[in-house]
Amino acid sequence: MIRIVVALLVVCLGSAARADDTVTFGAILPLTGPGGLIGTQQKLGIQFAMDRINAAGGVRGHKIAVIFEDNQAKPDQSILSFNKLVDLQHLPMIFTSFSGPSLAMAPLATRKHILLINAGAQADALAKASPYLLNTLPTLGDEAGILTHWLAKSGKTKAAILFENSAAGISGRDNYITTYTAAGGTVVAQEPSQFGQTDFRPALLKLADSHPDVMMVSITAAVQQMAQQFAQLGVKFQVAGTTFFQDPALIADPAAEGFVHTQLQSKVAPELAAEFKTNYHAEMEFFVRQYYTASNILFVALDKVLAEGKPVTGENLRDAILTIKKFDGLVPVVFNSNTATVPFDIRIIHDKQDQLLEEMK
Amino acid sequence: MLALQLLVNGLVTGCALGVVAISFGLIYATTKLFHVAHAGVYTLSGYLAWSLVGHGVPAIGAMVVAMAAAALLGGLIQGVLYAELERRRATHLVVLIASLGTLAVMQNIIAAVYTPNILQFPLPWSSRMVSLGAVRLTWTQILTVVLCLSAFAGIMWFSHRTILGKQIRAVASNPFLAEITRLRPQRIYVTVVAIGSAVVALPGILVPLDLGLQPYSGITPLLTATIAMIAGGIGSIGGSFLVAVGIAVLQNMSLLIMPGEWSIGVTFGIFIIFMLFRPTGLFKGR
Numbered sequence: 315m316i317r318i319v320v321a322l323l324v325v326c327l328g329s330a331a332r333a334d335d336t337v338t339f340g341a342i343l344p345l346t347g348p349g350g351l352i353g354t355q356q357k358l359g360i361q362f363a364m365d366r367i368n369a370a371g372g373v374r375g376h377k378i379a380v381i382f383e384d385n386q387a388k389p390d391q392s393i394l395s396f397n398k399l400v401d402l403q404h405l406p407m408i409f410t411s412f413s414g415p416s417l418a419m420a421p422l423a424t425r426k427h428i429l430l431i432n433a434g435a436q437a438d439a440l441a442k443a444s445p446y447l448l449n450t451l452p453t454l455g456d457e458a459g460i461l462t463h464w465l466a467k468s469g470k471t472k473a474a475i476l477f478e479n480s481a482a483g484i485s486g487r488d489n490y491i492t493t494y495t496a497a498g499g500t501v502v503a504q505e506p507s508q509f510g511q512t513d514f515r516p517a518l519l520k521l522a523d524s525h526p527d528v529m530m531v532s533i534t535a536a537v538q539q540m541a542q543q544f545a546q547l548g549v550k551f552q553v554a555g556t557t558f559f560q561d562p563a564l565i566a567d568p569a570a571e572g573f574v575h576t577q578l579q580s581k582v583a584p585e586l587a588a589e590f591k592t593n594y595h596a597e598m599e600f601f602v603r604q605y606y607t608a609s610n611i612l613f614v615a616l617d618k619v620l621a622e623g624k625p626v627t628g629e630n631l632r633d634a635i636l637t638i639k640k641f642d643g644l645v646p647v648v649f650n651s652n653t654a655t656v657p658f659d660i661r662i663i664h665d666k667q668d669q670l671l672e673e674m675k
Numbered sequence: 676m677l678a679l680q681l682l683v684n685g686l687v688t689g690c691a692l693g694v695v696a697i698s699f700g701l702i703y704a705t706t707k708l709f710h711v712a713h714a715g716v717y718t719l720s721g722y723l724a725w726s727l728v729g730h731g732v733p734a735i736g737a738m739v740v741a742m743a744a745a746a747l748l749g750g751l752i753q754g755v756l757y758a759e760l761e762r763r764r765a766t767h768l769v770v771l772i773a774s775l776g777t778l779a780v781m782q783n784i785i786a787a788v789y790t791p792n793i794l795q796f797p798l799p800w801s802s803r804m805v806s807l808g809a810v811r812l813t814w815t816q817i818l819t820v821v822l823c824l825s826a827f828a829g830i831m832w833f834s835h836r837t838i839l840g841k842q843i844r845a846v847a848s849n850p851f852l853a854e855i856t857r858l859r860p861q862r863i864y865v866t867v868v869a870i871g872s873a874v875v876a877l878p879g880i881l882v883p884l885d886l887g888l889q890p891y892s893g894i895t896p897l898l899t900a901t902i903a904m905i906a907g908g909i910g911s912i913g914g915s916f917l918v919a920v921g922i923a924v925l926q927n928m929s930l931l932i933m934p935g936e937w938s939i940g941v942t943f944g945i946f947i948i949f950m951l952f953r954p955t956g957l958f959k960g961r
Binding site: 538 | 890892930
């Protein structure tokens with residue numbers, strides 16, 4: 315009997331020792347609800363990076379694990395998940411996405427010194443929300459500025475704005491107005507839509523009635539349905555948007571013919587894309603690539619923290635990222651502040667292809 | 676031109692909402708249960724039709740099968756879940772919570788099976804445009820108006836001209852008296868929820884045919900339909916339908932004078948004021 319107990323103890327202690335070798339992080343993403351499509355892609359990006367690093371032996375011998383929590387893109391649910399991961403699981407770092415949830419968690423991250431890494435949300439408020447919130451992509455302000463200047467330069471000087479009534483959508487609208495006006499354009503109308511809704515007809519009708527040269531769009535979901543209903547109106551003016559137009563369903567839809575948009579440069583090697591497809595039976599979409607890149611930035615920072623013999627804390631991971639500053643992943647990501655700079659393209663959807671119009675430096 | 680197009684769009688949306696309202700009202704007026712899972716039946720019927728169309732079933736066949744499946748599901752929810760809860764003397768609040776739970780389960784199953792992505796029916800004709808003077812509509816929008824108005828007329832006829840319809844109204848009016856006259860309220864409840872579920876499947880298919888399928892899309896129409904049912908007069912089929920159409924038209928037309936952020940708040944604000952002056956609703960149910 316004593317032998318059995320001893321044997322069990324040895325097994326348990328052994329397991330604990332192995333568990334100590336694993337460094338665990340968190341991810342609070344919308345895995346269900348209207349943001350579920352994007353959140354699921356983000357989860358796959360993290361999973362892919364984690365699987366690859368673990369297959370290569372981990373970071374300095376430490377395996378990586380990620381606990382995923384579903385927040386349905388809701389700020390209140392995000393707070394609950396954050397407290398669960400931090401207070402119960404004692405995790406030093408959490409991946410986040412969507413502006414509302416990220417902004418809700420930011421004060422908690424500051425108070426508890428937990429690193430938040432956002433690779434999907436772009437509201438301007440994220441840039442200064444917390445010293446512990448690092449954004450691996452620029453805010454909408456930067457992206458909108460590039461788009462509006464390009465539009466004004468192209469002779470589109472009268473604009474209508476369709477925006478989502480959410481933190482990201484409103485931020486996008488405000489940036490469009492500020493930067494477009496500064497570029498010499500005039501905003502003649504603006505209309506909101508609700509996050510997750512697919513009936514854009516009333517808003518589109520009202521915007522079309524203002525006879526703009528261009529309609530600037532700041533919505534994060536249902537862009538294909540918006541495009542279809544726009545095409546059904548039978549009007550002929552330019553439609554322009556941001557990275558959220560990088561939706562395979564939208565690009566493949568004839569209704570989106572001629573839409574222009576800014577696009578964060580996000581290149582993936584064919585071998586890597588093929589490996590992803592083999593493992594997950596899906597294409598390596600934009601948000602997969604974003605969170606794959608963000609995960610690899612984290613692994614590089616973890617490597618530095620472990621190499622220096624420091625404890626794996628949110629503070630040390632954040633300091634490591636800001637010290638390393640430049641990361642060469644799928645695209646170069648540079649942290650001059652807690653919001654990274656990444657190169658942009660201006661692209662046009664033509665013949666069901668997303669084609670490069672102009673590379674912006 | 677803008678006003679006319681907004682008016683017509685409001686009428687199209689209102690017809691679909693109206694059918695949700697009369698189906699929910701039929702169930703509520705008879706069973707006195709707040710059948711929130713009705714939103715799940717609405718959503719699931721669209722997905723069933725989508726699956727069938729994807730497997731090559733003609734659209735009309737898919738619609739009929741999905742409506743039959745919705746009727747079966749509604750009947751099961753009433754016959755198995757609600758009846759059992761009533762047998763155990765559960766309060767209406769407990770039944771409401773059970774109904775909410777059923778809705779959550781259905782939405783999760785739909786999201787797990789079909790993914791949370793917005794899905795579209797692979798029927799190119801559905802988004803083709805028809806110009807009627809200055810107004811442009813898709814074939815789906817035209818179909819929505821025609822079928823939903825037919826469903827409204829059919830329910831009116833069924834409720835007032837058939838024996839089963841009269842039995843349902845008798846049970847709705849006084850279930851104890853109905854039981855004395857050998858009507859079996861529990862059986863009537865199953866029947867009425869099945870009928871309501873089959874009816875709600877119609878907008879449950881037609882609206883996604885136009886705007887796409889989403890697992891969590893049933894709640895908003897159900898909430899609006901509930902308001903229409905109350906404001907129209909509980910038990911009044913015509914009142915529920917008319918108010919639902921009125922809400923949708925008002926929401927669309929309000930864009931002429933105010934930004935879209937205010938349209939929902941102002942529309943429902945008007946109805947709150949209306950209810951203050953006429954708390955029994957527009958029409959008294961019979």
